[in-house]
Amino acid sequence: MTRLDIETGFRELQLHICQALEAIDGTALFKEDPWTREEGGGGFTRTIGNGQVFEKGGVAFSAVHGPVSEAMKKQLNLEGETFFATGVSIVLHPKHPSHPIIHMNVRYFELDQGKTYWFGGGIDLTPHYVDFQLAKDFHQQLKDASDKYSTDFYPSFKEWADRYFYLPHREESRGVGGIFFDHLDEKCGLSKDELFSYCLDLGRLFPQAYKHQVDSISLKNPTEKEWEWQALRRGRYVEFNLLHDRGTKFGIYSGGRTESILMSMPPRANWEYNLTMAPGSEEENTVAFLKRTHDFIKQ
């Protein structure tokens, strides 16, 4: 399992996911934008837009390497001289307010030619309107994929996601959560091959999990209020990504490729001062739901 194997595996994963997402959309196709990084490496950013299902989204692959900069030492607390990082990162903003926003990231990081390494990743779902059964299905899929490797993974990574995908200034979760993990290496009892295989499994699950959501939701023409609500929830998504998301902040402050980092930004986001929701409305129920953590799967 060389770093080139991992890089190649992630690049294949990106192409597989894009193909599956194009099939879900039915009309839109990904455009590819290759880029290189002066200090070493580069990536392929693939974006989709104006589709039947997807209004704006991207599936980014990158494999970069070079000396560990001062910014990285300070912000990532790294002890090493050179690094290599590769991964796939996805955010999709659907057109229809009944469809959820979804995010995934799987990544591999090594220092000093592999002297130390770890995997990280996360998947989380952000419905504009929460449907408990669909949130449960999503968590069940993540649990099933994780249990094949370790039954410790889902419960601990689910809790990590609850803590991570959280907007403290709004006192609410970004969505119904999912899983999040970082610094995963052989100390967990699995080999490097197995950990990489886990990341690939999650990556392959991703389009299936989204397809299940889309297939289960029957669409009606959205009302004005529903469009408006979608735009406001997208505003919250922006707040999370720019104020709290560690990957975004690190990328921006350390001089990463802005367009690839901010491909997560939604179209048509909106903000309202002191937003009020009608008592008992679906909007109010959604926000009430996001203010608590939930056990989607009774252990």
Place this chain on the structure above:
Amino acid sequence: MTRLDIETGFRELQLHICQALEAIDGTALFKEDPWTREEGGGGFTRTIGNGQVFEKGGVAFSAVHGPVSEAMKKQLNLEGETFFATGVSIVLHPKHPSHPIIHMNVRYFELDQGKTYWFGGGIDLTPHYVDFQLAKDFHQQLKDASDKYSTDFYPSFKEWADRYFYLPHREESRGVGGIFFDHLDEKCGLSKDELFSYCLDLGRLFPQAYKHQVDSISLKNPTEKEWEWQALRRGRYVEFNLLHDRGTKFGIYSGGRTESILMSMPPRANWEYNLTMAPGSEEENTVAFLKRTHDFIKQ
């Protein structure tokens, strides 16, 4: 010049500015939202929306006090046990893409019952389309107001604004700049009374300066492209405020009042991956302008 004098002066300034802005708008009126802070003090947030000129905006006043928290010590590098802070903070998003976004903040901060104190502030203009003459007029107004106190102020505060209102990840300014200053105290050669008077002068200039912009711009029905451009520039405004603005970041991370801090967020913001602009278009000219700093007033 007690701290209550300053608090009262800023509160009056807020009301004066709101009145003047209502006159500029012609139809919309400010709504007032008073709030209190558990640890001490509070504020009056005044917001305006759906007007003839202003689509969304706010003029916030606050006067808060209490013990210096760990977050403040760390992020603001403060040496003291108790603090008092009062100020007026404004962001206005106009409806019409030909009108500029404008921001102002004036503030007073003291530690340990006034053992140390300073004033800070800033005004900057963010046109969706840059008009050089109007940018120049704006800078001339700021220079005239500043020269009454010190001819050093405008040149040094203008340069400070150029550095501060800048998006490094986009390699562009937020707009045509203005002035920015912080930690201004008697060491600059002016008395506390004079410095406060400077802040009030800037505050009173604010609606006049905006009125001059509005009066000088002849409006046409915006094209689709112009609406779209406005939404994209608003996206950049969001990026600045959430990624770089020190006040916003400090407020959010230290548990400030979210609605007042994020009243600066625009309505209908948009993002596009790898935005392209037609060569020679007004959009391209604007971005090219924002990529350089400018001497609006030949010294």
